[in-house]
Amino acid sequence: xxxxxxxxxxxxxxxxxxxxxxxxxxxxxxxxxxxxxxxxxxxxxxxxxxxxxxxxxxxxxxxxxxxxxxxxxxxxxxxxxxxxxxxxxxxxxxxxxxxxxxxxxxxxxxx
Amino acid sequence: xxxxxxxxxxxxxxxxxxxxxxxxxxxxxxxxxxxxxxxxxxxxxxxxxxxxxxxxxxxxxxxxxxxxxxxxxxxxxxxxxxxxxxxxxxxxxxxxxxxxxxxxxxxxxxxxx
Numbered sequence: 001x002x003x004x005x006x007x008x009x010x011x012x013x014x015x016x017x018x019x020x021x022x023x024x025x026x027x028x029x030x031x032x033x034x035x036x037x038x039x040x041x042x043x044x045x046x047x048x049x050x051x052x053x054x055x056x057x058x059x060x061x062x063x064x065x066x067x068x069x070x071x072x073x074x075x076x077x078x079x080x081x082x083x084x085x086x087x088x089x090x091x092x093x094x095x096x097x098x099x100x101x102x103x104x105x106x107x108x109x110x111x
Numbered sequence: 112x113x114x115x116x117x118x119x120x121x122x123x124x125x126x127x128x129x130x131x132x133x134x135x136x137x138x139x140x141x142x143x144x145x146x147x148x149x150x151x152x153x154x155x156x157x158x159x160x161x162x163x164x165x166x167x168x169x170x171x172x173x174x175x176x177x178x179x180x181x182x183x184x185x186x187x188x189x190x191x192x193x194x195x196x197x198x199x200x201x202x203x204x205x206x207x208x209x210x211x212x213x214x215x216x217x218x219x220x221x222x223x224x
Contacts (some may be wrong), residue, residue, distance in 0.1 A: 006154075032210050043216035044200070051210060059211075090154055094214075100145060100202070100212055102155040 002027035002055075006091045006103030013110055019078040021106050023091030026072065031093040033074040034100070035066055038088040050074060086110045113138045115203055117215035124191055125223050132186040132218045134201035138184050142204045146175050147188050149198045149217070159186070161191075191222045 003026045010011050013019060025031050035047040046059045048066035056066050063082050067075045074091060094100040114137045124130055134144070143162045147155040159168045159175040161184070167176040174187040184201055199220045202212040 030141075034212075041216075044202075044214040046211060046213075049210050088152075092155075094210075094212075098143075099157055099160045101157060102147075105152075106152040109153065 002093075002101065004093055004101055004103045008105060008106060009040060009104065010107045011109070013081050013108065015083055015110055016080045019076070019081050019108070020089075021076040021089055021108075023071050023076075023103055024075040025074075025093045028093070028095070029091070030071060031095060033068060034092040034094075035074065035076050036090045038090060038105075046089070048076070072074065081110045083110050113141075113203060113205060113213045115201060115215035116214050117199075117201060117218050118132075119218060120216065121219040121221075123221040123223065126191060126193060128191050129187070129189050129193055130207075130220070132188070132199050132220070134186070136182045136183040136184075136203050136213075136216055138205070139179050140205065141179060144175075144177055144184050144203045145203060145212070146173075146184075149200060154161045155200065188220075191220075193202065193222050193224045196220055196222050 006023045020103050032051050034049045036044045037047055048058055050056050050068045052069055065076050089106045091103040092100050118133050141163055144156040145160045148158055148183045149155050161168050161177045172189040177184045198217040200214055200215045200217040204212050
C-alpha cells in the first residue's frame with residue numbers, strides 16, 4: 001500500500017533562517033506531488049506541484065522554492081524565512097487524475 | 112478560474128442527526144470531486160472520490176452526490192456521532208486531466224453528545 005511521510009510535525013524558526021521540509025512517498029511510482037499551505041480563514045493554497053523528477057510548477061510568487069531530487073521525494077525550501085511564511089504545510093500525492101492523499105502536515109511558526 | 116464554495120462555514124448538531132454539507136463550484140468542466148476530513152492540527156483524510164460521470168458515492172454512513180451541470184455536490188452524513196466532529200473540505204479537479212485540485216474553505220462540523 002502507498003504511504004506518505006512528512007516531517008517535522010512542528011517547527012519554530014527565527015525570521016531570516018533557512019527552511020527545509022521533506023515529503024516522501026512509498027508504494028507508488030511516478031506520482032504527482034504537491035505542496036499546499038493552509039492559513040487560518042484562507043483555505044488550502046497550492047504552492048507547488050511536480051509531475052516528475054526535476055519538474056516543478058509554481059503557483060504563486062513567494063519566498064519559497066521546491067525541488068524533486070528523487071521520484072519519491074519532494075522538498076520545500078526557503079533561504080530566508082519571513083513572518084508571513086508561518087502556516088500549516090501539507091504534502092500530497094496522486095496519480096494523474098485519481099484520488100489525492102495527504103501527509104500529516106508541518107506546523108511552521110516563524111518568530 | 113475555478114472557485115469552490117462551502118456552505119455553511121460551521122455547523123453544530125446534536126448526536127444522531129442526519130446532516131448535509133454543501134459544496135458548489137463555478138466551472139462545471141471538472142474531472143472529479145473529492146471530499147476530505149481534517150481533524151484539528153492534522154492532515155487531510157480522503158473520504159470519497161466522485162468521477163464526473165458518476166452521480167454519487169457511498170462509504171458507510173457517508174454519501175456524496177454530484178450534479179456537475181449545476182456545479183454542486185453534497186455530503187450526507189447519517190446518524191451523526193461526536194467522532195464525526197471535524198472540518199470537511201471538498202476539492203475539484205479540472206477537466207482534461209489537470210494535476211491541480213482546487214479546494215473550498217471547508218465546513219467545521221461539531222456533533223454534540
